[in-house]
Amino acid sequence: MAEVILTNVRKTYGAVVAVEDLSLSIADHEFVVFVGPSGCGKSTTLRMIAGLEDTTRGTISIGSRVVNGLQPKDRDIAMVFQNYALYQHMSVYDNLAFGLRNRRVPAAQIDAAVRHAARTLSIETLLERRPRQLSGGQQQRVALGRCIVRNPKVFLFDEPLSNLDAQLRGQMRLEIKELRQRVPTTSVFVTHDQVEAMTLGDRIVVMKDGLMQQVGSPLELYRRPVNRFVASFIGSPAMNFFDVHVTAVPMGFRLSADGIDLELPQRRFAGLGAHAGRAVTIGVRPQHLRLGCTQVDQVGLSGQVMVTEQLGDEQVLAVRVGAGDIRVAGIDPELSLPTGTRINVAVPMDNLHLFDAASGVAIR
Amino acid sequence: MSTIEAIQAPRSRYFFEALAPGGRRAFFLLGTVATCLLFAFPVFWLVLTSLRPGYAVYYVHRGSDFTLDNFREVLSQEIVLKALWNSFAIATLATVLSLGVTATSGYMLSRFRGTIPTAWFGAIYVFRCVPYVSWVLPLYFVTRAMGIFDTYWGLLLPHVAVHICFFSWIMKGFFDGIDPSMEYAAMIDGCSRWGAFLRVALPAAVPGLTALAVLCWLYTWNEFLFALILTAQNTPILTVVMAQFVHELGMEWHLMSATAVLALGPALIVTIFGQKYVIRGLKI
Amino acid sequence: MAGVANPMAGFRLVAVDEKKRFMLALIAPAVLVLVFFQILPILTGANASFRDWHLNDPKKTWIGLTNYAYVVRDREFLNVVLPNTFGFLAASVAASLIAGLMLALLLNRQFPGRWLVQTIVLLPLMVAPVIAAIMIRWMFNDQFGIVNVILEAFGIAPIAWLTQKWTAFFAILLTDVWLWTPWFALLLLAALQSLPPEPFEAAQIDAASAWRTFRYITLPMLRPVIVVCVVIRAIDAFRTFDIVWTISGGGPARATEVFSIYAYVEAFQFLNFGRGSAAAVLGAIIIVVFAMALYRLLNRWVEVSR
Numbered sequence: 001m002a003e004v005i006l007t008n009v010r011k012t013y014g015a016v017v018a019v020e021d022l023s024l025s026i027a028d029h030e031f032v033v034f035v036g037p038s039g040c041g042k043s044t045t046l047r048m049i050a051g052l053e054d055t056t057r058g059t060i061s062i063g064s065r066v067v068n069g070l071q072p073k074d075r076d077i078a079m080v081f082q083n084y085a086l087y088q089h090m091s092v093y094d095n096l097a098f099g100l101r102n103r104r105v106p107a108a109q110i111d112a113a114v115r116h117a118a119r120t121l122s123i124e125t126l127l128e129r130r131p132r133q134l135s136g137g138q139q140q141r142v143a144l145g146r147c148i149v150r151n152p153k154v155f156l157f158d159e160p161l162s163n164l165d166a167q168l169r170g171q172m173r174l175e176i177k178e179l180r181q182r183v184p185t186t187s188v189f190v191t192h193d194q195v196e197a198m199t200l201g202d203r204i205v206v207m208k209d210g211l212m213q214q215v216g217s218p219l220e221l222y223r224r225p226v227n228r229f230v231a232s233f234i235g236s237p238a239m240n241f242f243d244v245h246v247t248a249v250p251m252g253f254r255l256s257a258d259g260i261d262l263e264l265p266q267r268r269f270a271g272l273g274a275h276a277g278r279a280v281t282i283g284v285r286p287q288h289l290r291l292g293c294t295q296v297d298q299v300g301l302s303g304q305v306m307v308t309e310q311l312g313d314e315q316v317l318a319v320r321v322g323a324g325d326i327r328v329a330g331i332d333p334e335l336s337l338p339t340g341t342r343i344n345v346a347v348p349m350d351n352l353h354l355f356d357a358a359s360g361v362a363i364r
Numbered sequence: 365m366s367t368i369e370a371i372q373a374p375r376s377r378y379f380f381e382a383l384a385p386g387g388r389r390a391f392f393l394l395g396t397v398a399t400c401l402l403f404a405f406p407v408f409w410l411v412l413t414s415l416r417p418g419y420a421v422y423y424v425h426r427g428s429d430f431t432l433d434n435f436r437e438v439l440s441q442e443i444v445l446k447a448l449w450n451s452f453a454i455a456t457l458a459t460v461l462s463l464g465v466t467a468t469s470g471y472m473l474s475r476f477r478g479t480i481p482t483a484w485f486g487a488i489y490v491f492r493c494v495p496y497v498s499w500v501l502p503l504y505f506v507t508r509a510m511g512i513f514d515t516y517w518g519l520l521l522p523h524v525a526v527h528i529c530f531f532s533w534i535m536k537g538f539f540d541g542i543d544p545s546m547e548y549a550a551m552i553d554g555c556s557r558w559g560a561f562l563r564v565a566l567p568a569a570v571p572g573l574t575a576l577a578v579l580c581w582l583y584t585w586n587e588f589l590f591a592l593i594l595t596a597q598n599t600p601i602l603t604v605v606m607a608q609f610v611h612e613l614g615m616e617w618h619l620m621s622a623t624a625v626l627a628l629g630p631a632l633i634v635t636i637f638g639q640k641y642v643i644r645g646l647k648i
Numbered sequence: 649m650a651g652v653a654n655p656m657a658g659f660r661l662v663a664v665d666e667k668k669r670f671m672l673a674l675i676a677p678a679v680l681v682l683v684f685f686q687i688l689p690i691l692t693g694a695n696a697s698f699r700d701w702h703l704n705d706p707k708k709t710w711i712g713l714t715n716y717a718y719v720v721r722d723r724e725f726l727n728v729v730l731p732n733t734f735g736f737l738a739a740s741v742a743a744s745l746i747a748g749l750m751l752a753l754l755l756n757r758q759f760p761g762r763w764l765v766q767t768i769v770l771l772p773l774m775v776a777p778v779i780a781a782i783m784i785r786w787m788f789n790d791q792f793g794i795v796n797v798i799l800e801a802f803g804i805a806p807i808a809w810l811t812q813k814w815t816a817f818f819a820i821l822l823t824d825v826w827l828w829t830p831w832f833a834l835l836l837l838a839a840l841q842s843l844p845p846e847p848f849e850a851a852q853i854d855a856a857s858a859w860r861t862f863r864y865i866t867l868p869m870l871r872p873v874i875v876v877c878v879v880i881r882a883i884d885a886f887r888t889f890d891i892v893w894t895i896s897g898g899g900p901a902r903a904t905e906v907f908s909i910y911a912y913v914e915a916f917q918f919l920n921f922g923r924g925s926a927a928a929v930l931g932a933i934i935i936v937v938f939a940m941a942l943y944r945l946l947n948r949w950v951e952v953s954r
């Protein structure tokens with residue numbers, strides 16, 4: 001059990017910058033999720049923590065020991081790979097025991113640890129099989145088992161669920177959560193799936209193009225994204241954005257664009273003062289839009305229904321507002337809204353997100 | 365695109381398909397039998413010659429006296445027995461050494477990028493092309509100078525050198541087909557780089573290694589030029605001994621054939637047991 | 649700041665060195681063997697090629713490019729050896745590729761006795777090339793050879809196979825194809841068996857004929873393997889020595905000499921080791937260039953046809 005601290009870590013491959021100036025401290029027992037689009041440097045960061053890649057600059061320490069230059073085997077970590085990376089030529093039992101045997105643990109102790117881990121993950125009946133004879137979910141469990149038998153300081157996960165089908169993925173997500181309550185080891189989890197990030201992480205690190213965008217708890221990221229990228233990445237369906245022009249009016253600001261005309265009070269949106277006469281981006285989550293007329297402390301939009309998606313417990317609408325489409329979620333599934341219907345939607349002012357149109361930075 | 369259109373184009377009738385099913389089967393059977401005859405005939409002739417007494421070999425196709433005396437005679441010659449043993453030992457040792465040396469080299473080519481692997485790859489590509497004549501002759505002088513001429517080492521190491529380039533290349537292919545994350549997992553599980561290579565990557569490459577081992581053994585067992593030039597009386601090698609039976613001085617076809625049939629035995633055993641692994645493992 | 653930076657730099661150096669050390673250790677044995685048993689002899693030969701080095705009179709004086717000049721002006725080399733070598737290479741590779749491909753396709757099917765046929769087809773791999781060559785020489789012998797006996801049975805006059813250029817060449821080619829077809833068949837069969845089944849199933853659904861399936865699906869998928877096989881085999885065919893030496897010895901009257909024989913004859917029959925070495929070096933350069941060009945060309949063919 002240990003904390004992991006990254007200080008000004010940078011990694012380049014020739015001219016390609018994979019990770020740029022990353023500083024992060026992960027507390028003991030914390031579960032941190034790295035999330036971001038493909039190629040943003042998540043795996044590279046994880047592999048640097050594991051010692052599979054050396055850092056170009058910066059230090060990494062695990063449990064208050066600087067580990068730069070230490071071999072992976074000496075870092076006391078365990079890792080689950082996207083394709084499981086089970087040893088194909090060994091039985092499940094030997095896969096689990098391999099790490100302990102490398103460390104010359106007495107056989108009786110190994111046996112106890114293996115059986116305990118197998119029981120924890122309910123794979124006791126599979127111990128004599130080869131990895132090839134297992135289903136995807138079972139292989140995944142063996143890979144997890146290989147980590148927990150060792151009782152390392154840190155668990156590292158590199159997209160462990162992305163090879164599983166949707167249903168199994170949901171189930172394994174729960175199992176990992178449950179496992180965490182029994183084995184609260186410090187963990188770093190890499191994924192490109194924001195649902196996994198939100199459900200698993202104590203804290204989430206959002207990355208893009210090698211740069212860390214924001215660190216925070218799932219709720220913090222959801223409620224207060226620091227920029228347009230984080231806002232668009234977290235939440236499903238994705239946040240709606242539209243560009244508007246700001247003009248100062250008495251006691252407030254007027255935001256207007258084709259088909260959009262909103263007024264926001266000065267009192268609550270003081271940050272807009274600096275943007276008067278310029279363009280900003282409004283962000284609204286589909287879940288925060290409600291059908292109906294504008295009430296107190298709300299702003300409204302109107303548009304035409306283009307497409308409806310029936311999900312059973314709700315409908316999601318695509319609505320044309322001005323020149324752009326927005327999505328509206330949480331609509332009563334019984335409601336019939338043929339294409340072309342004109343509707344009004346409203347959103348509480350508290351749920352509006354405003355970003356600088358050029359830089360994408362949130363306006364507070 | 366063109367592939368899909370081509371496949372969907374109307375079925376054209378070719379000679380083969382125009383045949384009735386029975387005719388097709390007969391055609392197929394005939395072709396197979398003819399192929400087998402063609403491939404087996406020289407070996408068949410060799411076996412036949414080995415069974416004919418010395419006075420009859422010039423007319424193998426005439427007369428019907430057969431004898432096992434030729435085998436008795438060659439097996440009573442000490443040099444043949446010695447050569448059998450030497451060839452076996454050299455082929456086996458050369459196989460082990462070649463695989464050992466090239467597995468590591470191929471692994472490095474597969475797993476690393478940079479100047480060292482690029483340079484090494486270039487080197488083996490170029491040296492693979494160099495004709496034997498341009499080094500087997502000087503090799504004679506070099507092994508003499510090293511004092512290993514006409515010894516096991518003097519033949520073994522050049523044989524290993526022959527295989528380095530080609531095998532490194534093939535081995536790279538084997539390791540390319542093995543997911544490296546298995547080795548990463550091993551390194552995290554407490555193996556050094558060597559441990560990850562020896563205990564995880566190498567076992568995973570066993571099918572390929574087996575295939576190469578079979579081919580390498582057969583090649584070395586049958587090799588002639590190096591054996592001719594790099595050995596003398598102390599280390600007789602089977603292929604050289606066989607060829608000497610039909611030297612200008614004494615045309616002893618029956619003895620040559622008998623020895624060749626003896627030499628065929630181990631090769632046949634290796635092939636019969638090895639062909640399955642070769643076909644399964646040899647994917648380049 | 650500097651206090652932090654320095655130890656870090658130290659760590660990085662250690663890490664890099666450790667990886668490099670591992671890389672070097674992995675290739676060290678191969679490099680050592682290669683240096684002592686291939687590069688050193690090649691350099692020895694290259695050195696001899698610049699010297700007046702007769703085996704019966706090794707003066708070993710430096711004579712520059714004289715040996716090379718002789719070889720590139722030698723009519724024997726230009727008009728006989730080079731055409732022979734490349735003609736042999738092309739014919740041998742083409743014939744054994746086609747035969748090997750047909751065998752691989754045959755062996756890729758399931759039929760009773762497949763295993764036996766496969767073992768028979770692999771027979772040439774088990775026979776020492778030199779023995780095969782001796783056997784062929786024996787079978788093509790004009791007086792005692794079985795080939796002429798069979799011809800006579802069909803009423804054809806016996807042919808003096810090995811004393812005429814083209815018939816001798818034919819015998820050599822036949823031996824080479826016999827020896828190397830199984831090699832092609834084996835590699836192509838391995839490749840065939842590792843092809844994914846889906847394209848074939850799709851072709852079946854599309855009602856493609858056997859020939860079209862082969863032409864538009866099997867062959868394109870085999871192309872990369874074919875390229876590798878052809879390049880490797882071409883290099884080997886270029887340096888063929890033992891079967892030519894055994895069957896015809898380069899005769900009659902040097903008419904079937906290929907490059908390796910030429911170098912050998914210059915060095916050991918005319919005892920001019922320097923000149924033989926020069927020929928060998930020239931051959932090495934030709935084949936290196938040729939192999940690279942061939943590889944490029946064939947690779948382009950693979951790319952284009954994709």
Ligand SMILES: Nc1ncnc2c1ncn2[C@@H]1O[C@H](COP(=O)(O)OP(=O)(O)OP(=O)(O)O)[C@@H](O)[C@H]1O
Nearest residue numbers: 013016017018037038039040041042043044045192
């Ligand atoms: N060995 C390498 N050589 C050169 N560039 C590399 C190497 N490994 C990664 N990169 C580059 O570094 C960047 C980050 O890669 P990384 O594997 O960390 O992405 P990722 O966030 O894990 O993406 P994914 O979700 O697709 O796995 C990418 O642009 C990638 O192309």
Ligand SMILES: [Mg+2]
Nearest residue numbers: 042043044159
């Ligand atoms: Mg990744």
